[in-house]
Amino acid sequence: MNHRRRKALQTGAGLGTLGALIAAGLISPGDALAQDWKAAFETRSLQDTLKALGGTTAAESKDITITAPDIAENGAVVPVAVASAIPKTESIAILIDKNPNLLAASFMIPAGTDPNVGTRVKMGQTSNVVALVKADGKYFMASKEVKVTLGGCGG
Amino acid sequence: MADPMKIRATLQGDTVEVRVLMQHEMETGQRKDAAGKTIPAWHIQQVTATNNGKPVLSAQWGPAVSKNPFLSFKFKGGAKGDKVQITWTDNKGEKRTDEVVVS
Numbered sequence: 194m195n196h197r198r199r200k201a202l203q204t205g206a207g208l209g210t211l212g213a214l215i216a217a218g219l220i221s222p223g224d225a226l227a228q229d230w231k232a233a234f235e236t237r238s239l240q241d242t243l244k245a246l247g248g249t250t251a252a253e254s255k256d257i258t259i260t261a262p263d264i265a266e267n268g269a270v271v272p273v274a275v276a277s278a279i280p281k282t283e284s285i286a287i288l289i290d291k292n293p294n295l296l297a298a299s300f301m302i303p304a305g306t307d308p309n310v311g312t313r314v315k316m317g318q319t320s321n322v323v324a325l326v327k328a329d330g331k332y333f334m335a336s337k338e339v340k341v342t343l344g345g346c347g348g
Numbered sequence: 349m350a351d352p353m354k355i356r357a358t359l360q361g362d363t364v365e366v367r368v369l370m371q372h373e374m375e376t377g378q379r380k381d382a383a384g385k386t387i388p389a390w391h392i393q394q395v396t397a398t399n400n401g402k403p404v405l406s407a408q409w410g411p412a413v414s415k416n417p418f419l420s421f422k423f424k425g426g427a428k429g430d431k432v433q434i435t436w437t438d439n440k441g442e443k444r445t446d447e448v449v450v451s
Contacts, residue, residue, distance in 0.1 A: 234410040270414045289412060293378060297412035300421075306404050307363065311420040315376070315412050 234296050239323065242288060242295050248332040251325060254279060257335035259324050265316065268341040273297075273322055274311035281329040282308035290336070291320035316341050355448040357432040364426035364450055366397065366404075368419045368434050376411035392417060394437045399423065399450075400430050426450055 233245035243251055260274040275285050285308060286299040297314045308326070316322075321336040351371035358365050370392065377389025389411055397405040404423040426432075428450055435445040 234408075272418075274420070292412050294410060294412065296410050298407060298409045300405060300407040302405065303403055305423055305425045307422040307424065309422055310405070310407075311418070313414040313418045315414050 233299070234294055236295060237293070239288065239290070239295060242286075243325065243332065246284075246286065246299070246325070246327070246332075248325075248327065251332035251334040254326070254333035254335055257324050257326055257333060259322055259335055259337040260311070261322050261337055261339050263338075264340045264342065266342050268316040268318070270313050271316050271322075271339060271341070272311065272313050274309070275324040275326075277308040277324075277326045277328065277333075279308070279326060279328040279333060282326055283329075284327040285310055286325040286327075287312070287314060288323040288325060289314060289316050289320055290323060292317050295323075350442065350444045353434060353436075353444065353446040355432065355434055355446055357426075357430075357448050357450045359426060359428055359450055363422045363424055364399070364430070364432070365422045366420065366432055366434075368397075370417045370419070370436060370444075372415070372417060372436070372438065374411060374413055374415045374417060378411075390438065390440060392436045392438045395419065396435050397421070398433045399426050401433075404432075 233242060236242040236245050256278040258276040261271060265271040273287055275287060277285060282302055284299060284301050287297045288295040289297055298312055300310045302308050316339065319340045321338050323334055323336045326333045354369040356367045372392050373390055375387055375390040379387050381387055391411040392409050395407040396403065405421050430450040431447055432450060433445060433447045435443065437443050
């Protein structure tokens, strides 16, 4: 048996495994954080992504506005902006339905920041762009189809 | 060290609008080179923004964000002369921080 590993497990068994490991200098805080949400970026379905982000169900909402072109000529650069009018919006995630891994980006919105973010994403093919908004502990979603004439993955 | 970011922060009414253009390859890890070998993923994983030291946005990105990423967001409570600082960290642990004064 690997005794060092046993010991590490025991020390970290209580609360704050992550904290204990960081304190022990075993992993840097950056690594620990990366592990935390890395899982969400590796999911392959909407349901799994939602679960990895800590939600169970997401209700359709008309209060989320997705600004993206109807037709994107170049899938490598698709401008997407998401605005949420839901009060107490905590985070906004942008998902591309048919990409190998759905989650493209997730944004944490502290109080005082407008729940309105914009970026550019890659899209492999014509697909729905899904915005997942967490507000007051609940999840809401909206989607918009973007047609892609030239794929952004591979090539 | 990566190239500097282009950041613009402008005050409009009571809201500061920040627009950032970063310089990064954003390799997905799915493409193959001429020899058929997979090009390893290399992309920005985390972006944080602060205004005078107070966090105003943090983001986690996957490889699906476009090459040379663009980011825009707005926050309230800023004033002219405030310092907006953006930091990104990629999956190789490389970091870059740039600062701009709100105008």
